[in-house]
Amino acid sequence: MPELPEVETVARYVSEKLSGKTVVGAEVNWERSIGTPDSSVFLREIVGCKVLRAWRRGKFIVIDLSNGRNMLVHLRMSGDLQVKPANAPARIHDRVLLRFARGQTLHFYDPRKFGRIYLVDNYAQVTRKLGIEPLSDDFTVERLGALFSKRKTRVKNFLLDQRFVAGLGNIYAVESLWAAEIHPLTQVARIPRRKIIALHSAIRKILSNAVASAGTDLGDGVWKYGGYRVKAYGRAGKPCPRCKATLRRIVIAQRGSDYCPCCQRRR
DNA sequence: CAACCGACCTGTTCGC
DNA sequence: TGCGAACAGGTCGGTT
DSSP: OOHHHHHHHHHHHHHHTTOOOOEEEEEEEGGGGEEEEEEHHHHHTTTTOOOEEEEEEEETEEEEEESSOEEEEEEETTOEEEEEESSSSSOTEEEEEEETTTTTTEEEEOOTTHHHHHSEEEEEHHTTTTBBBBTTTTTHHHHHHHHHHTTOOBBHHHHHHHTTTTSOOHHHHHHHHHHHHHHTBGGGGGGGHHHHHHHHHHHHHHHHHHHHSSSBOOOOSSSSOOBBBOOSSOOOTTOOOOTTTTTTTEETTTTTEEEOOSSOOOO
């Protein structure tokens, strides 16, 4: 579920709530929520750690600890982090709880159990394979063009592949392609320069607007904080906001891809 | 190299 | 109303 804007929102929230606080206790209710190390080792090693700050890399929340190590959280499809008073009851889908000094508890809520927490010496052990940060200065039209060159991948698959650009997921990939007027099945090497420019600009604009809006609330309760409004995602059968043609949905990489058959022509 | 498929999980929505 | 199927913001490993 959460993509870059939602993960950024959670990372800022955690940083604000927990910076300077020390873990005094921990509970794991679903072992596989801990990616590494084993949950028993995690429980032993996380207690006593002090949070310096939290930030984001791709879709990972990275927590810097005062002992130099890092705790990372990936929310996958349904994860969320909430800081509550120590006396707040755990919910049925709270998989991991971290209790902090001064009566605060971090709840890792994750109905589908896909999310993962990692405790490592260096965050790069986990994030090593991630591609470029789309909101960084390094993400230029030239870099995007270079990644496109000679590749046969379809652009929708490309945008979902975290090894190229880190942070886009299905919603924002669909939105970016709609904004840039590119058909999702287009092979990246065949995208003309003016469209590369349009896509680069769309990705940055859409992601930064969504971050500023605290993400996207699709109305199904999975993410209920943000105010970003989608233009194409999930709107198959409804009119294109640009040309009024009926939006369509096809499946690419087993993910629904909404697009406008009129403005997003193939080739 | 690139696409596809099943896994991993639970909850919600859809169609009959 | 009820019930099973389909589908959901992500990623990985094994096949084609």
